[in-house]
Amino acid sequence: MKIITLIEDSKQDENLVNEFGLSLYIEVDGVKILLDTGTTGNFIKNTKNLGVDLEDVDFVIISHAHFDHGGGLDDTLETNKTAIVYMHEDCRNEYYGNIGAKLPPAINFFVHPFVKRSMVFSKYIGLNQQVLSKHKKRIKFISKTIEITKNVFLVTNISKKNPIPEGNKFILKQKNGRLELDDFNHELILVVKEEDGVVLFSGCCHSGLLNMIETVKKLFKDQSIKAVIGGFHLKFQPGKDNLAGTEKDIQDIAKELINQKIQRIYTGHCTGKKAYSVLEKVLKDRIGHLFTGAIIQT
Secondary structure, X not given: OEEEEEEOOOEOOOOOOOOOOOEEEEEEOOEEEEEOOOOOOOXXXXXXXXXXXXXXXXXXXXXXXXXXXXXXXXXXXXHOOOOEEEEEHHHHOOEEEEHHHOOOHHHHHHHHHHHOOOOOOEEEOOOOHHHHHHOHHHEEEEOOOEEEEOOEEEXXXXXXXXXXXXXXXXXXXXXXXEEEEOOOOOOOEEEEEEOOEEEEEEOOOOOOXXXXXXXXXXXXXXXXXXXXXXXXXXXXXXXXXOEOOOHHHHHHHHHHHHHOOOOEEEEEHHHOHHHHHHXXXXXXXXXXXXXXXXXXXX
């Protein structure tokens, strides 16, 4: 399997465009998959330099209903006229980010309790509903785990046994005209089954990385998880490189990845540089950084 990071927050090649968001191109057994589409269609500018023909993509997967993962969907489907799009049926709902996600932590501590459910102090961060309507004939909304092609699975109903990321406190969904904490039922796990194990792909791990691992292990009892790839949501606030939890919390996640015998971990986007540094001290050469243009072979 070959994975190419079409866009991510960072880059190492000045010939490429980066942005806050994530898009991964995955090629396995002749099947071509696009996981997420970044915040805009900017990732398309990188495809030529990275040797990817977007028109050849067979499946587009939207991992969850946030703009930085589905913002480029319209441009994607205008470029590619045949790919089938999969996302959770709850992606049709409306999602918001509270102002506390942008405030300095000291101020946020006092302000957030008073504005945490306020529509006035929240910003829409969900998918463009007009785009979903425009392309509705090409979108398959799912609510249960399915195999979309041989050995490629979309997993729903993610376990909630382990703690979820602390940054989720700023993310809301609209229900009956009011805002409440997002339960992230709209989040999917992409799993690719290979001869020597499965590879777990996440957009942001809002449901918690360890919960995703537990869910996949229960579904694929006879398989080891050989790699985990994606964002881990270990930043407390977007736009700020602060930890979601303590350094020990991050270390414990890394130790559990070792306990689970996961050979390779590739992460970036919402993980953050500080959290990555903590993970790296524990995981050492098991971990690699996702950046725009990064190429992974499994």
